[in-house]
Amino acid sequence: MKKITIGEASRQSGVKVPTIRYYEGIGLLSEPSRSEGNQRAYEPADISRLVFIRHARELGFEVDAIRTLLTLQDDPHQSCASADAIAKARLVDVEQRIRSLMALKVELEAMVEGCGHGRVDQCRVIEVLADHGQCAHAHHGLPALNIPAS
Amino acid sequence: MKKITIGEASRQSGVKVPTIRYYEGIGLLSEPSRSEGNQRAYEPADISRLVFIRHARELGFEVDAIRTLLTLQDDPHQSCASADAIAKARLVDVEQRIRSLMALKVELEAMVEGCGHGRVDQCRVIEVLADHGQCAHAHHGLPALNIPAS
DNA sequence: CCTACATCCTCTAGCGACTAGAGGTGCAAG
DNA sequence: CTTGCACCTCTAGTCGCTAGAGGATGTAGG
Numbered sequence: 565m566k567k568i569t570i571g572e573a574s575r576q577s578g579v580k581v582p583t584i585r586y587y588e589g590i591g592l593l594s595e596p597s598r599s600e601g602n603q604r605a606y607e608p609a610d611i612s613r614l615v616f617i618r619h620a621r622e623l624g625f626e627v628d629a630i631r632t633l634l635t636l637q638d639d640p641h642q643s644c645a646s647a648d649a650i651a652k653a654r655l656v657d658v659e660q661r662i663r664s665l666m667a668l669k670v671e672l673e674a675m676v677e678g679c680g681h682g683r684v685d686q687c688r689v690i691e692v693l694a695d696h697g698q699c700a701h702a703h704h705g706l707p708a709l710n711i712p713a714s
Numbered sequence: 715m716k717k718i719t720i721g722e723a724s725r726q727s728g729v730k731v732p733t734i735r736y737y738e739g740i741g742l743l744s745e746p747s748r749s750e751g752n753q754r755a756y757e758p759a760d761i762s763r764l765v766f767i768r769h770a771r772e773l774g775f776e777v778d779a780i781r782t783l784l785t786l787q788d789d790p791h792q793s794c795a796s797a798d799a800i801a802k803a804r805l806v807d808v809e810q811r812i813r814s815l816m817a818l819k820v821e822l823e824a825m826v827e828g829c830g831h832g833r834v835d836q837c838r839v840i841e842v843l844a845d846h847g848q849c850a851h852a853h854h855g856l857p858a859l860n861i862p863a864s
Numbered sequence: 865c866c867t868a869c870a871t872c873c874t875c876t877a878g879c880g881a882c883t884a885g886a887g888g889t890g891c892a893a894g
Numbered sequence: 895c896t897t898g899c900a901c902c903t904c905t906a907g908t909c910g911c912t913a914g915a916g917g918a919t920g921t922a923g924g
Contacts, residue, residue, distance in 0.1 A: 571900060581901090586882060601890045603901055616844050623818055623843070627881070637840050644837035648829045651839045655822040662815045665808050668773055672805040679798045687794035689801045690787050693773075694766050719920095721871060731872090736911060751919045753872055777910070 567597075567605035577614035584614065592617060592631060625654055717755035727764035734764065742767060742781060775804055 574581045587593045593613060596604045616637065620630045629650050636647050671692070678688030692698045724731045737743045743763060746754045766787065770780045779800050786797050821842070828838030842848045 569900080570902095580883085582883065583881085585902095590881090599890090601901085603890070612844065620843050621881090623821065633840065633843065636834050636837075637844065640835035642834050644829060644834045644839065647834065647837050647839040648826065651822055651826050651829070655819065655826055658815050658819050658822060662812060662819065665812045665815065669805065669808050669812065671773065672801060672808060676798065676801050676805055679794060679801070684786050684792050684794045684797065685790035687786075687797050689794065689797040690783065693770050693783065694762065694787065719872080730912085732912065733910085735873095740910090749872095749919090751872080753919070771910090 566608075567599065568607065568611065570604045570606070573604075573606045573611055573614065576611050577618060579614045579618050587614075587617060590627065592627065592634065623654065624658065625650070629654070716758075717749065718757065718761065720754045720756070723754075723756045723761055723764065726761050727768060729764045729768050737764075737767060740777065742777065742784065773804065774808065775800070779804070 568576070570581050570584055573579075574584060577584075579587070584593065588595060593610065596606050596610060599605050613634070616634065617630055620633060621627075625633070632650060633647055636642055636644065675689045675692050678692075684690055718726070720731050720734055723729075724734060727734075729737070734743065738745060743760065746756050746760060749755050763784070766784065767780055770783060771777075775783065782800060783797055786792055786794065825839045825842050828842075834840055
């Protein structure tokens with residue numbers, strides 16, 4: 565029985581220590597056994613689960629989606645239609661997001677390019693912000709979602 | 715003196731009523747005068763400011779950046795170097811984000827395509843999540859930022 | 865003038881996915 | 895035996911809103 569401390573689990577999985585505890589709190593990770601001194605003792609399977617979660621988060625899946633994916637993984641006889649649906653939905657979202665960001669990029673480029681580097685009263689950046697009519701008006705507007713910093 | 719109610723201001727600017735009050739609370743918007751019955755009474759200049767803010771938020775600028783941009787707008791004799799820098803930083807961020815999302819898209823497509831629509835134990839979606847080694851490993855990882863839904 | 869009803873007011877709490885810090889305990893090395 | 899790091903629990907903060915409670919105001923019709 566190699567018992568893995570939370571710090572070691574963090575190093576092996578790439579998930580930060582407080583985040584591991586957080587995942588336990590919200591039920592993504594089952595409560596591990598404890599040492600004599602009440603410290604969490606993980607097993608290799610827990611590390612795999614953490615890696616799975618981290619990877620899914622990096623791909624932008626929400627915690628709820630990951631919860632579903634994990635239950636699917638735990639029961640390999642089920643149809644993978646749900647997993648497929650979740651991944652497809654995520655793909656659609658990513659595509660939408662890319663489109664929005666491309667539109668933004670165009671506008672920001674125009675703003676930055678138009679800036680004469682003079683005083684504010686000639687600044688295109690400020691001007692465009694003040695008057696939406698001056699946009700390439702590729703009606704931007706991004707869908708919301710937070711994704712971890714890495 | 716046409717006094718504008720908060721609801722009318724909301725309609726004219728496209729910023730929701732509670733959001734306007736929120737902006738006042740965090741100091742993006744100065745406190746407007748009040749009617750006899752303590753209701754906020756806005757002026758046309760406030761509407762412009764709200765439109766400015768909304769537009770900047772749509773372009774993904776953070777509230778702090780907007781605060782700076784607003785003080786620049788208020789004092790048109792300043793150099794626009796700061797505005798320029800903020801916009802450029804935002805552009806770099808957007809470009810980074812697009813690159814990350816493109817990498818994601820490639821991986822999600824591979825996952826979805828590889829799914830045989832059978833049972834979970836043959837599902838590429840689950841498999842790839844469990845083992846990062848199977849990625850196109852375009853080392854994804856998105857920078858964080860929340861942007862409004864539209 | 866009275867009554868509906870929409871709109872306004874303040875205040876607090878909640879969202880998602882963490883992150884930071886306080887204040888205390890466990891454990892391994894010197 | 896002490897140092898010092900890693901661990902524990904708990905609460906509160908982050909960002910940019912959004913939702914709801916519980917009450918006051920404003921306006922239009924009867």
